[in-house]
Amino acid sequence: MGNDKFIELVSKQLTDDISPAESAELKHLISTYPAYKKQYDELSTYWEHTDTEYTDDATAFQKIQDKISKRETAGENKAEDEDEIAQIVPLPLVKKNNSITRFWPAAAAAVILLAGGAYFFKERAPQYKTDASTLGWQQKTTNKGAKSIITLCDGTRVTLNSESTLKYPAAFNGQTREVTLTGEAFFDVTKDHQHPFIIHTNKMNVKVLGTAFDVKSYPNDDVSETTLIRGAIEVTLKDRPSDRIILKPKEKLIVTNAAATIKKSPGKGAANDTTPAAQYVLTSLSYIRQNDSTVSETSWINNRFAFDNDNFATLGKKMERWYGVDIVFNNEAAKEYHFSGVFENDTVADALKALQRIEKFRYKIEGSTIYIN
Numbered sequence: 001m002g003n004d005k006f007i008e009l010v011s012k013q014l015t016d017d018i019s020p021a022e023s024a025e026l027k028h029l030i031s032t033y034p035a036y037k038k039q040y041d042e043l044s045t046y047w048e049h050t051d052t053e054y055t056d057d058a059t060a061f062q063k064i065q066d067k068i069s070k071r072e073t074a075g076e077n078k079a080e081d082e083d084e085i086a087q088i089v090p091l092p093l094v095k096k097n098n099s100i101t102r103f104w105p106a107a108a109a110a111v112i113l114l115a116g117g118a119y120f121f122k123e124r125a126p127q128y129k130t131d132a133s134t135l136g137w138q139q140k141t142t143n144k145g146a147k148s149i150i151t152l153c154d155g156t157r158v159t160l161n162s163e164s165t166l167k168y169p170a171a172f173n174g175q176t177r178e179v180t181l182t183g184e185a186f187f188d189v190t191k192d193h194q195h196p197f198i199i200h201t202n203k204m205n206v207k208v209l210g211t212a213f214d215v216k217s218y219p220n221d222d223v224s225e226t227t228l229i230r231g232a233i234e235v236t237l238k239d240r241p242s243d244r245i246i247l248k249p250k251e252k253l254i255v256t257n258a259a260a261t262i263k264k265s266p267g268k269g270a271a272n273d274t275t276p277a278a279q280y281v282l283t284s285l286s287y288i289r290q291n292d293s294t295v296s297e298t299s300w301i302n303n304r305f306a307f308d309n310d311n312f313a314t315l316g317k318k319m320e321r322w323y324g325v326d327i328v329f330n331n332e333a334a335k336e337y338h339f340s341g342v343f344e345n346d347t348v349a350d351a352l353k354a355l356q357r358i359e360k361f362r363y364k365i366e367g368s369t370i371y372i373n
Contacts, residue, residue: 006029006036010039011234011246014043026040139167141164142165143324144163144320145321145322147161152168153169154190157187158186158188159185159301160183160184161300161321163183163218164182164183166179167179175195177192177195180199181217182217183217184218185214185215186213186298187199189211189231199215202224204217204235205238206226208233211229212230213228213231214297215227221317222256223254223255223256226253227295227297227298228249233246235247237255237280247282251283252297253280253281253282254280254283255279305322305342305343306341307341312334312335312361313329313336316329316372319351323347324368325368328370329372331361331373339359361373
């Protein structure tokens with residue numbers, strides 16, 4: 001039994017999506033192996049924790065990795081040592097910036113599973129891959145201002161947002177169901193516990209345990225996001241594959257590629273290193289209005305363009321995709337204006353006029369190009 005399989009069983013148990021056979025298997029593991037029992041108890045505790053936002057704790061992660069490296073160097077492989085390493089690390093709290101918006105946060109909770117220390121269990125679960133060489137791959141691309149609905153061979157329904165590309169096989173013949181996404185899409189995945197559904201993006205991989213969720217990963221955006229509506233998903237980052245980030249319903253994972261500065265120990269005379277590294281935050285979803293159950297992150301599916309405290313530069317990118325236009329900023333200061341709201345059936349001119357009521361700026365429309373002055 002590999003730790004990957006154990007994590008999957010725990011995820012299904014906590015989301016009430018586990019079969020009787022899987023439940024019996026999980027109970028056997030918990031009662032037989034103390035390390036599994038400890039992981040299960042800690043994960044259950046943090047799963048029940050609510051009303052909290054978390055951020056990445058690279059220091060805690062590094063401590064665990066250091067322990068693992070020491071054990072490997074010393075050639076040790078004792079269960080009592082690995083029980084110390086194979087643990088769940090609670091992440092520190094962070095405060096959300098105040099903003100004048102009409103969005104209302106829901107309760108949230110999250111944990112990070114550091115599975116790298118679980119090598120004490122000798123047999124790892126095999127890492128199956130869909131055999132691309134035997135499949136006919138298809139590709140669907142949407143233009144600016146357009147959306148598309150795709151039904152995959154297993155019945156999974158994918159709503160593809162504007163300026164996005166989905167690559168998928170004509171048939172899922174392997175042990176997994178894998179697709180590749182550039183841009184944004186909402187997935188309503190058909191349940192099949194024997195064949196996990198995996199979405200690959202440029203920054204992260206999302207493993208589905210039967211659910212509905214949104215993935216947004218545009219190449220030129222500063223952040224990528226995964227929003228869970230129901231069920232459970234497991235996310236791994238491309239540059240930190242041993243971290244497993246498990247989302248519960250009404251949670252959102254935000255990943256950024258901002259450069260991380262690694263500080264050297266004092267007295268060693270070495271300069272600080274600045275290297276690109278994915279930073280991530282788990283937070284709650286937001287709603288368009290207090291009495292409106294529409295989630296802002298997935299409102300685009302219902303033709304509602306929602307934005308929450310976006311600066312004008314970020315909002316401009318979203319407007320380009322939504323309205324099929326190009327936006328050029330001649331006024332650099334305007335890029336830092338912040339806006340929150342929702343547009344329904346508004347033209348791009350209507351939208352710009354609404355934004356002008358909040359901040360002072362001028363604009364000029366020439367064909368499909370808009371100049372912000």
